[in-house]
Amino acid sequence: MIEWFHPSILFIFGAFLIPFLSGKARQIYLVLIPALAFIDVVFMSQGTYWTFTFMGNEIIFGKADSLSLLFAYVFTIAAFIGLVYALHLDDAPQHMAAFFYIGSSIGVVFAGDYLTLFIFWEIMAFASAYLVFARKEKAAVDAGFRYILMHVTGGVFLLGGIVLHYIATGSILFGPIEKDGSLAFYLIFIGFILNAAAPPLNAWLTDAYPEATVTGAVFMSAFTTKTAVYVLARAFPGTELLIGLGVFMAIFGMAYAIMENDCRRVIAYSIISQVGYLLTGIGIGTELGLNGTAAHAFTDIIFKGLLFMATGAVIHMTGKRKLTELGGLYKTMPVTFALYMAGALSVSAFPFFSGFVSKSMIIAAAQHDHMAIVTLLLTLVSAGTFLYTGLRLPYYMFFAKESQIKAEEPPRNMLAAMGIAAFLCIAIGVFPGALYAILPNPVHFEPYTFDHITGALSMLLAAAAGFFMLRRLLAPEQTISIDTDWFYRIGARIFMWIANKPIAAYEGFVSDLSNTAVMKPLYAVARISLNIDKYVVDGIVNGVASLVLAISARVRRVQTGLVQHYAMAIAVGIFVIIAIYAIM
């Protein structure tokens, strides 16, 4: 009997089987793996498993506690729903990328040390980027490259932080980080909040998600930001910086979502806004705050997936993605509309929908700690969330005008996936007990009090009344809104301009200058030295050589080999010596 089995194994190794299967067999396999993974998580016991020693450090693949199990539950559920939604797709590489992406996300959730975490973190970035590239259009490929560049940069920050953390503490175990304001603290923090899409590091999300394939965006909405929320909840609970950042994110996402024309980009900004709530809960850091974050992450993954699936279904069936081009689909896609609304009412925290039982926990945590401004702003964003996801987007997508767009309900598998998600949204909303039972801390929170229901309902209905009065001001326009990606899109262009214009001109000037003022004299000098070499140096060398030859040709004759000549030479020599002595 295996004591503990890592669910990532099913996805990461299971991915390699996908290309060898086809038709029905592949479809069965695609839903069987997440189902097995879910069962694996359900029967999983808490504890530390699969530890190895690597270069003197402990590597932990399986750290299972209530927080990691909660994320593993919802990740395997989201994987199942996402794969049902993608069943009609006959694209093995895309399914494989989704498997790697899911497997590595679950790997992060069970990682007990930074090394394991970092490796899965990087696999996530590349696997998810494929889901953007897979749409193949130029806009998608460009956005995919910007996406991967941002994530690789974030990975470098994270790795730098991990190395410094290791040097400082001698440990690579992943856990709460000392709030010492050290460089390691901030580098890891930046690496994590980049994946959580916190401004100004947010634009990779809203840039790339709407460019991903219809099915790919569903996976992307679930995993990257939520693994970031998970690691932040583990490493940085009670970090006050996260409260301000989270509230700012919630407002920031809402402000952009209201202006947006691309339907999936509205939902992408909605992710940023909801992750803002999650970070606020982590920043508050109390039992209630962390419970709120865990609960809202769980419900958010499901309703955000549902919103991406429903808008994706509209794009899949109509080929249009802008609100200005859509409208009047209520006649042809009523079921899609109804399923969309289940997600929209959930994200808006409508009573008896899942967001109501989770989002109110985070607001209650702020209330409990007497954070008046945080409470007011988060409540304001709740009303705003209903405005842009529950009213403006569905109004301009499904109603607003009698449209001539030819459309019908999406394929059965898409409807089934949305149906499962909508069912879960309502089930959690009506019976929150099951969700509360798996939260990391004991729950003493009752969402369904009379005043809470009437308060939430009257606020949301007032928001609806406000929308119908002001809706002309909210009509979509054919515009895009500049976000922080401006800095690297226009910034890169300025860099390229500097490279092309001033630097290229300078380069031209320098090469001209060197051609005329430097190279010509150099050529002349070279020519002179060539001549010197040829005639003077070579002449001397050759002259010396021929002189030596000539002399030796004569001197050679001295050696005759005849004794009388030598005797004669000796005699002459003696005579000369005596003569010199005599004269001196």
Place this chain on the structure above:
Amino acid sequence: MIKRLVDYLGNADNAGKLKKLLYISLAVIAVADIFAPREHAAFFWDSIPAWSAVFGIVSIVLTVVAAKILGFVLRRREDYYD
């Protein structure tokens, strides 16, 4: 059933009736909210009658105005990056 309900919502002839339904239910719930028993008021505004409804409508107006102003600064033509 879903189709009939959605058709009813989308039919322009029913817009007046739906609007009336919205306003009546808002009024009923706001009144119920005034009389809702509150065990503890965390902040002073929790004891203001119909606070949630007022806050809801004020939030929407603020949000829409803020979005309009931001739009002047941030909105660009669609081919801005091309």
